[in-house]
Amino acid sequence: IEERFDAIVIGAGMAGNAAAHTMASRGLKVLQLERGEYPGSKNVQGAILYADMLEKIVPEFREEAPLERRLIEQRMWMMTDKSHTGMHYRSDEFNEEKANRYTIIRSQFDRWFSKEVQAKGALVICETTVTELVSDAYGKVIGVRTDRDADTIFADVVVLAEGVNALLGTRAGLRPAPKPENVALAVKEMHFLPQETIDARFNLRGDEGVVIEAVGTISKGMTGMGFIYTNKECLSLGIGCLVSDFAEKQQTPYGLLEAFKKHPSVAPLIQGSEVKEYAAHLIPEGGYKAIPDLFGEGWVVVGDAAQLNNAIHREGSNLAMTSGRLAGEAIFQIKSRRDPMTKQNLSLYKTYIDDSFVMKDLKKYKDMPHLLHTNSKNFFLTYPELISTAMDNFLRVDGKPKLEKENASIRSFVKQRSLMGLFGDAFKFARAWR
Ligand code: FAD
DSSP states (O other): OOSEEEEEEEOOSHHHHHHHHHHHTTTOOEEEEOSSSSTTTTOOOOOEEEHHHHHTTOTTGGGTSOOOOEEEEEEEEEEOSSOEEEEEEEOGGGGOSSOSEEEOOHHHHHHHHHHHHHHTTOEEEOSOOEEEEEEOTTSOEEEEEESSOSSOEEEEEEEEOOOTTOHHHHHTTSSOOOOGGGEEEEEEEEEEOOHHHHHHHHTOOTTEEEEEEEEEGGGTTSSEEEEEEEOSSEEEEEEEEEHHHHHHHTOOHHHHHHHHHHSTTTHHHHTTOEEEEEEEEEEEOOGGGGOOOOEETTEEEOGGGGTOOBTTTTBOHHHHHHHHHHHHHHHHHHHHTTOOOOHHHHHHHHHHHHTSHHHHHHHHTTTHHHHHHHTHHIIIIIHHHHHHHHHHHHHOOSSSOHHHHHHHHHHHHHHHHHHHHHHHHHHHHHHHHO
């Protein structure tokens, strides 16, 4: 390719597609490069799509995007090896015509999103891995090289939307490599079942859907969680924990997944299913304190590559789409003023993102990743077990006086964590939540 582009976008995931769509629809000359055979072929997500953030990019997406089910119910489980204590929220308000959250299958969704990007005029080339960022003598990024040919492709600005591994940015010295305690490794399977079986097992009608998210002894004392999402004719089921915890606890993701599937609360939901896909992928979970520089001379970084992921609320794709969109808008503004893509000018992207929910949410939970990582045994083993014992005590009718049983529950909490420990944990958790 010998032309020069206004922008090169590396990666055709959520962030890259959002950036490319935003810039191309405003008339910028955009090249998007994707290493996968097609957009989405390499991408893994649960997957919940947050409609609001996509609507800001493709307002009429509901008419054409491949959506699975509208989410009307969320179940949150705290699990022990034999039980789960749950909190469910189901509301017919979520059954609104323009639903707020949907399940999607990324390989199908990303392909559709990319077609929208191409329809806006961006040139999208797949099966092309960007191998290197090219800089001028002053360190300004001026283009990229790919595995297709040795020539440099030039652009005014490069948008790094390469996902969580962020190899290019790291190799170019724009950022440090993500640390093992800041990324989770998640494994996921697709369990196929007839639609009516899913409807009956999850109490659903039509295109209604349910999400189950689970923490507890299933992660063996590591910081992590499991999930089950309903699609039309399959369930996405998976579990993930911090990479540093896997190494320290000598556990394997596959071992956790097998145990999760055999759990008495999970096994009946997937009974008789046919497993057709297995995937493993990293998730950035370091939060606010792990965010690298977001812009520099001739480049910006968006989505997972920028660690923009809210692990507490299990939101990633929406932060990716929003950061991609805001980077695209900033680049368009700079371009329309005919200003150069210098670090100083590109700081406009940071201004936009600081002002958005992305940075505000991540800032709110800035201490949470460290708290959960350093107290994983208490939060993911001890408390789920204590809560399960208390629930069993509360519900079992065995002739013992209720007061005696309540006192036994309180004693088990104090014995395991001590009064100071209980107050300390509650205080630390409340402070990190603020
Ligand atoms: P990606 O989607 O990873 O896209 C990066 C793209 O760049 C890929 O297509 C890749 O092939 C390409 N690429 C990489 N390097 C190069 C290169 N050198 N040259 C060319 N192309 C390159 N988020 C949610 O909002 N809801 C969920 O339910 C949810 N569930 C999840 C469940 C799991 C198991 C996982 C792993 C993640 C989940 N997430 C969820 C997070 C979400 O998937 C990510 O936040 C989101 O995909 C980030 O988008 P992105 O565009 O930054 O990165």
